[in-house]
Amino acid sequence: MAKITLSNLKHSYLAEPRDRSEYALKEIDLDWNDGGAYALLGPSGCGKSTLLNIISGLLVPSEGKILFDDQDVTHLPPDKRNIAQVFQFPVIYDTMTVYDNLAFPLRNRGRGEDIVKSRVTAIAEMLEVTDMLDQKAAGLSPDNKQKISMGRGLVREDVNVVMFDEPLTVIDPHLKWKLRSKLKELHQRVNATMIYVTHDQTEALTFADQVVVMQEGEVVQIGTPVDLFERPAHTFVGHFIGSPGMNVLPCSVKDRQALFNGAPVLLEGAVPDDVSGQLEIGVRPEYVALGSSGIPATVTKVSDVGRHMVVECDAGGNRVNAIIKAPAPEKGASVHLKFLQAQTRLYVDGWLATQPEEVSA
Numbered sequence: 001m002a003k004i005t006l007s008n009l010k011h012s013y014l015a016e017p018r019d020r021s022e023y024a025l026k027e028i029d030l031d032w033n034d035g036g037a038y039a040l041l042g043p044s045g046c047g048k049s050t051l052l053n054i055i056s057g058l059l060v061p062s063e064g065k066i067l068f069d070d071q072d073v074t075h076l077p078p079d080k081r082n083i084a085q086v087f088q089f090p091v092i093y094d095t096m097t098v099y100d101n102l103a104f105p106l107r108n109r110g111r112g113e114d115i116v117k118s119r120v121t122a123i124a125e126m127l128e129v130t131d132m133l134d135q136k137a138a139g140l141s142p143d144n145k146q147k148i149s150m151g152r153g154l155v156r157e158d159v160n161v162v163m164f165d166e167p168l169t170v171i172d173p174h175l176k177w178k179l180r181s182k183l184k185e186l187h188q189r190v191n192a193t194m195i196y197v198t199h200d201q202t203e204a205l206t207f208a209d210q211v212v213v214m215q216e217g218e219v220v221q222i223g224t225p226v227d228l229f230e231r232p233a234h235t236f237v238g239h240f241i242g243s244p245g246m247n248v249l250p251c252s253v254k255d256r257q258a259l260f261n262g263a264p265v266l267l268e269g270a271v272p273d274d275v276s277g278q279l280e281i282g283v284r285p286e287y288v289a290l291g292s293s294g295i296p297a298t299v300t301k302v303s304d305v306g307r308h309m310v311v312e313c314d315a316g317g318n319r320v321n322a323i324i325k326a327p328a329p330e331k332g333a334s335v336h337l338k339f340l341q342a343q344t345r346l347y348v349d350g351w352l353a354t355q356p357e358e359v360s361a
């Protein structure tokens, strides 16, 4: 397994890009440690496949370098990169048995049958498919086929990285959670460098120790699932992660005081000097409380989502969501909103602009 470094990477599908907007990847600098579990998360079109294809060698980037263990592989073809890939749709041979499918990547590399047997047996056990080893792959259900596809990605011990490209797309929703947790467990057991590409926050947050969030060809934040939830570095991350996402509310600043609908709002830390640009307050619904004083609002919708209620409010034409425990107010009720100060932040042109106040001893 290898450490992977992406250095100053840019890619445009045009031969002569004129400006930044014509780059599918704008500038990517990343270090992925040997043995880590990473996710690339972002909406359709943000550049995930482009980045994956650069790592696997199907694309040569317009600018920048890619290194495996400090060795420059930017111009190395895919078959020389020693990468295993698991795709959206199972890649298996229907006419072969499950055993032969799992053995294929090893036999292809000329490994002896002793090693083939011990690796196939171990992987089959981890994936809980031992009882299927003698069956022809053609008869398997779609999720079992995808399990075997994953097994083929994991069976070799000598790959630099295993990449998963939206691997749960074809899996029934009720089985997804099972395979999601299975993959996490597999990472812990095989300890390989793994990159998991998805547009689904739950998959990314369940699988990865570090998540790379992308938007329009740029990395907007790299962090642990907790980092992304607790301190979104960009309003996009706040929106994209969480259910519902972070409230992003237009605000103004006067005398270094943030104002929402003309009323002062206390932030986690000081407003920087001379802020200008698009000013917004970000606060997650989990940190909005309903009380007898605060920002006046009207309840527009109440949803009971099991463990808690989501109360949607209108405050001066802005939608604010609050997550609360029952009982919830009725639709149409007048309420007051309170934002938890330590979790209320200022964003300037989308980027986080406040720092938490130092707590003095």
Ligand SMILES: Nc1ncnc2c1ncn2[C@@H]1O[C@H](COP(=O)(O)OP(=O)(O)OP(=O)(O)O)[C@@H](O)[C@H]1O
Residues within 6 Å of the ligand: 013, 024, 042, 043, 044, 045, 046, 047, 048, 049, 050, 051, 199
């Ligand atoms: N072969 C190509 N030629 C030209 N433009 C492309 C090509 N492939 C992708 N693009 C463009 O590059 C940008 C990034 O696309 P990419 O497929 O990498 O995103 P993605 O996040 O993987 O999306 P999806 O999840 O839909 O696959 C998009 O604007 C897309 O239209």
